[in-house]
Amino acid sequence: MTEQTTDTRPAAPTPRRSWLRDHSELGVCVLLLALGVLVLTDALTMDVDIGRRGPVGPRTVPVVVSCGLLLVAALLAVDVLRGGRGQAETGEDVDLSEPADWRTVLLLAGVFLGAAVLIEPLGFPLAGALLFWGAAFALGSRRTDRDPLVAAVLSLITYxxxxxxxxxxxxxxxLMGAL
Known part of the structure; x- marks a missing residue:
């Protein structure tokens, strides 16, 4: 006679996700809400002379943008609370298993900060050209015959x-003082 044994061990607990983790998109809603309130408050407390302006004054665009931010925050919150979820990244050029390219990020940040420091003494055309050329270099372009020329033209057109x-x-x- 064979004896049957039953496994009476308790089942392994399933990983329980918290409510906040399941609704993490609400963080974006809070960010949009805070940004909308900040922009609306700033727009409504702006000191402007309304009498000299036409029907559309300097408050119009910030008020419209802030109302849009508040509306998007509310609609997104309703969608998330009803069970909506954002889709995972599926871009073909993004490999989420690869680490971040911090060298490129730091090079771009350095070029941007350098342009911000140099814009006053050198002026926008020169600082902008260095910004465009440095950004192209940081992103991998090594065409020293073409990149400075393209950067200079872009900077002058932008100026x-x-x-x-x-x-x-x-x-x-x-440069502009000499012209």
Whole structure:
């Protein structure tokens, strides 16, 4: 006679996920809500002379943007609470198993900070050209015959568009003072 044994060990506990982890997208909602409230508060407390402006003043765009942020935060929160979830990254050029490329990130941050420091003494055309050239280098371009020329043209076009067409004064530096 064979004796049957039954396994009376308790089943292994299944990993229990917390409610916040299951609804982590609510963090984005909170961020959007805070940003919307900040922009709305800043827009409504802006000190402007309304009498001299037309029907659309300097408060209009920030108020519209903040209302949009608040609306998106509310709609996203409702979707998340109803069980909606964001899709996982599926881009073909993104390998999530690879570590971050911190060298490129640090090079880009250094180029950006360098341009921010140099914009006042050198002016936007030169600092912008260094920014564009440095960004191209940090992202892997090694065309020293083409990249400086493209960076200079982009910088001059950007300077002309902002300074002359849009009326946003950018520092010209010694290069624009000589022209």
């Amino acid at each position: 002309a568009v902002f300074n002359n067409l849009l009326g946003v004064p950018l520092p010209g530096g010694p």
